Amino acid sequence: MQAQTPDFGEQVLIMDPAMPAAEVQAALDKLFKQQESSQFGTTRKAVLFKPGTYHNKIKLGFYTQLIGLGQLPDDVALKGGIQVEANWHEGDATQNFWRTVENLSVTPDNGTMQWAVSQAAPLRRIHVQGNMLLDDNGGWSSGGFIADSLIDQEINSGTQQQWLTRNSVLGSWTNANWNMVFVGVNNAPSSAQWPNPPYTVVKQTPVVREKPFLTIDGSGKYSVFVPALRSASQGISWQQKKVPGEIITLDHFYIAKASQDNARTMNTALAHGKHLLLTPGIYQLDTPLHISQANSVILGLGIATLQPITGTAAMTIDDVDGVKLAGVLFDAGVKNSEVLLQIGTAKNAVSHAKNPVSLHDVFFRVGGAGIGNATTSVIINSNHVIGDNLWVWRADHGDGIGWETNKTQHGIIVNGDDVTMYGLFVEHFHQYQTLWNGENGAVYFYQSExxxxxxxxxxxxxxxxxxxxxxxxxxxxxxxxxxxxxxxxxxxxxxxxxxxxxxxxxxxxxxxxxxxxxxxxxxxxxxxxxxxxxxxxxxxxxxxxxxxxx
Known part of the structure; x- marks a missing residue:
C-alpha cells in the first residue's frame, strides 16, 4: 500500500520517473525561465525527484533546489545533466547565488556538468558521471562548496576565485586561482607547491555531520535522514551503502508553509517536540523562532527564508545538544535586529562534544532585496558548534544598500569554545567581519571581502x-x-x-x-x-x- 504524499504546498514540485520526459522538461524549463535572473525575487521552489531515471537536462536558476529522494545518490539518475551558466549576466557568474542540488546522480549529455556559481550554491551528496566545469567558459565566478560527492572524472575550476571541496572523491582537479581548499578529499591535488598552484589540502576532516536530507522509501513514505557525527573522516559517507544515522519519519515534523504559518504556529509545534520542515517561501516573523528541544531538526527546502519584521532575532537556539539547522536564508528586516540567529543564550562551560549543534548551508543577507539592518548576523555562544557552509553577506548590490542604509557591525561573533567551521564566507560588514572570542576555534577555508x-x-x-x-x-x-x-x-x-x-x-x-x-x-x-x-x-x-x- 502506497503512503499518502504529504502536503508540501504549491512551491514544491514532485517528479516521478513514470511521467513523460517532455512533461518533466516543460515544467523545469518554465521554472528556469521564471528564476534565471530573479536574483532578489520572492519565489522559492524545490523540485523533488522520486527514485528512477530521468532523461532531462536541467538549467537551474535562483532560489531553486533539486533533491533526489533516494536512499543513495544513484537511486535518482538524471541522464542529460544539470547546467548553471550566467547568460543572464553576460557570462559573469559572480552573482549566481542561492541554488542547490543534493542526493542524485548526473550524467551530462556532453560529458561535462557546468556549475558556474558563487556563494550559497552548494552541491551535496551527488555523483557526477563525467566531468565538471565551475565557470562560464572564462567569465569570473566566486564560489563555492561541494561536499560528500563523487566526481568520476575531472573538475576544472576555470576562473573560480576560491572553492572548498570537503569529504569527496575526485577523478582529478585542474586549474586554480586564489584559494582552493580540500578537506578529507580522496585524490585531491598536491599542495606541496603552494601557492603555485594555491592548493591547500587537509587529509582528514576532524569532525563533521553531513546535512540532513529528505528521502522516500519503497512504499512512498517520506522521512528525513540525519547522518551521524563522523570524526577523522575522508571521502564520501555513502561509499559502504549502509550510512550511519537516524531516520525521522515525516509525521514527527511540522510542515510549515509561508502562506499560512507564522512564528506562533511554528513555535507551538516546536514546543510540543515537533521537528520543523520549512517549505519554500519567505516567512515574516514578528517574534523569533525558538528552538528549545535537544536534537531538533530544522530543515529548509528551496532556500526557505526567515525575515524578522519587528527588530527581533529570526531564530534563537537554546544551549542544548544536537540541533541541526539546514537550508535556510536569514534575511534582515527594515527594523534593526541586534542578531538574526543566536545559538546559546550566553557563554558557558557546557560541553556538546558528543552531540554538537550543526549548521548546514545557512545563509544570511542584510540588504539587497530591500533595506535590511542587523547589528550582527549570527552569534554563537554554545560550545562545539559545527558550521558547514555559511555565507554571511551584507549586500554590496541590489536594493537597500549604502554605507548608511544597510547598517551593520559584524557578520559573525563566535563566543563558544571548540567551534569548527568548514567554508565560512563573510563579506562587507562595517566592522570586524568575523570576531572570534572562543578558545580552540578551527576554520577550514575562509573567504571575505x-x-x-x-x-x-x-x-x-x-x-x-x-x-x-x-x-x-x-x-x-x-x-x-x-x-x-x-x-x-x-x-x-x-x-x-x-x-x-x-x-x-x-x-x-x-x-x-x-x-x-x-x-x-x-x-x-x-x-x-x-x-x-x-x-x-x-x-x-x-x-x-x-x-x-x-
Whole structure:
C-alpha cells in the first residue's frame, strides 16, 4: 500500500520517473525561465525527484533546489545533466547565488556538468558521471562548496576565485586561482607547491555531520535522514551503502508553509517536540523562532527564508545538544535586529562534544532585496558548534544598500569554545567581519571581502588603525587554527582607502594560520598587511599577496 504524499504546498514540485520526459522538461524549463535572473525575487521552489531515471537536462536558476529522494545518490539518475551558466549576466557568474542540488546522480549529455556559481550554491551528496566545469567558459565566478560527492572524472575550476571541496572523491582537479581548499578529499591535488598552484589540502576532516536530507522509501513514505557525527573522516559517507544515522519519519515534523504559518504556529509545534520542515517561501516573523528541544531538526527546502519584521532575532537556539539547522536564508528586516540567529543564550562551560549543534548551508543577507539592518548576523555562544557552509553577506548590490542604509557591525561573533567551521564566507560588514572570542576555534577555508562602499578613510577607522580586520581573534585567545584563507578588498567608492591588516590575532604557540591570501581586486584599494604587521601590501601593481602562515 502506497503512503499518502504529504502536503508540501504549491512551491514544491514532485517528479516521478513514470511521467513523460517532455512533461518533466516543460515544467523545469518554465521554472528556469521564471528564476534565471530573479536574483532578489520572492519565489522559492524545490523540485523533488522520486527514485528512477530521468532523461532531462536541467538549467537551474535562483532560489531553486533539486533533491533526489533516494536512499543513495544513484537511486535518482538524471541522464542529460544539470547546467548553471550566467547568460543572464553576460557570462559573469559572480552573482549566481542561492541554488542547490543534493542526493542524485548526473550524467551530462556532453560529458561535462557546468556549475558556474558563487556563494550559497552548494552541491551535496551527488555523483557526477563525467566531468565538471565551475565557470562560464572564462567569465569570473566566486564560489563555492561541494561536499560528500563523487566526481568520476575531472573538475576544472576555470576562473573560480576560491572553492572548498570537503569529504569527496575526485577523478582529478585542474586549474586554480586564489584559494582552493580540500578537506578529507580522496585524490585531491598536491599542495606541496603552494601557492603555485594555491592548493591547500587537509587529509582528514576532524569532525563533521553531513546535512540532513529528505528521502522516500519503497512504499512512498517520506522521512528525513540525519547522518551521524563522523570524526577523522575522508571521502564520501555513502561509499559502504549502509550510512550511519537516524531516520525521522515525516509525521514527527511540522510542515510549515509561508502562506499560512507564522512564528506562533511554528513555535507551538516546536514546543510540543515537533521537528520543523520549512517549505519554500519567505516567512515574516514578528517574534523569533525558538528552538528549545535537544536534537531538533530544522530543515529548509528551496532556500526557505526567515525575515524578522519587528527588530527581533529570526531564530534563537537554546544551549542544548544536537540541533541541526539546514537550508535556510536569514534575511534582515527594515527594523534593526541586534542578531538574526543566536545559538546559546550566553557563554558557558557546557560541553556538546558528543552531540554538537550543526549548521548546514545557512545563509544570511542584510540588504539587497530591500533595506535590511542587523547589528550582527549570527552569534554563537554554545560550545562545539559545527558550521558547514555559511555565507554571511551584507549586500554590496541590489536594493537597500549604502554605507548608511544597510547598517551593520559584524557578520559573525563566535563566543563558544571548540567551534569548527568548514567554508565560512563573510563579506562587507562595517566592522570586524568575523570576531572570534572562543578558545580552540578551527576554520577550514575562509573567504571575505571588506566593505566596498567605505566613503573615505575617516569613516572607517578602528581607533588609530585603518579599517577593521576581516578576521579578528580576540587578544585573550590562546588556541586557534585557520587554514586556507582569502581576504579581498575593492574600495570602489574611494580607492584611496586602506585596510591595515586582513587578519588580526594574538601571537602564540597555539595560534596557527596557514595559507593566507590577500587580494586588491583590480588594484582598487589596499590591504597593507596580511597578518598583523606581517606580509606585503596588496595594492595596485601588486594585487595578490601570499603568506604561508604563522
Amino acid at each position: 571588506a566593505p566596498y562602499d567605505v566613503p573615505d578613510q575617516a569613516h572607517w577607522m578602528n581607533q588609530q588603525v585603518n579599517g577593521f580586520a576581516s578576521y579578528k581573534v580576540a587578544n585573550h585567545v590562546t588556541h586557534h587554527k585557520a587554514v586556507g584563507m582569502g581576504v579581498y578588498c575593492f574600495f570602489n567608492d574611494n580607492p584611496t582607502v586602506k585596510l591595515h591588516s586582513a587578519i588580526e590575532a594574538p601571537m602564540g604557540e597555539y595560534i596557527q594560520f596557514s595559507h593566507i591570501t590577500s587580494v586588491s581586486l583590480g588594484g582598487t584599494g589596499e590591504i597593507s598587511h596580511v597578518l598583523n604587521q606581517s606580509g606585503d601590501a596588496a595594492k595596485p601593481g601588486n594585487e595578490v599577496v601570499r603568506m604561508v602562515g604563522h
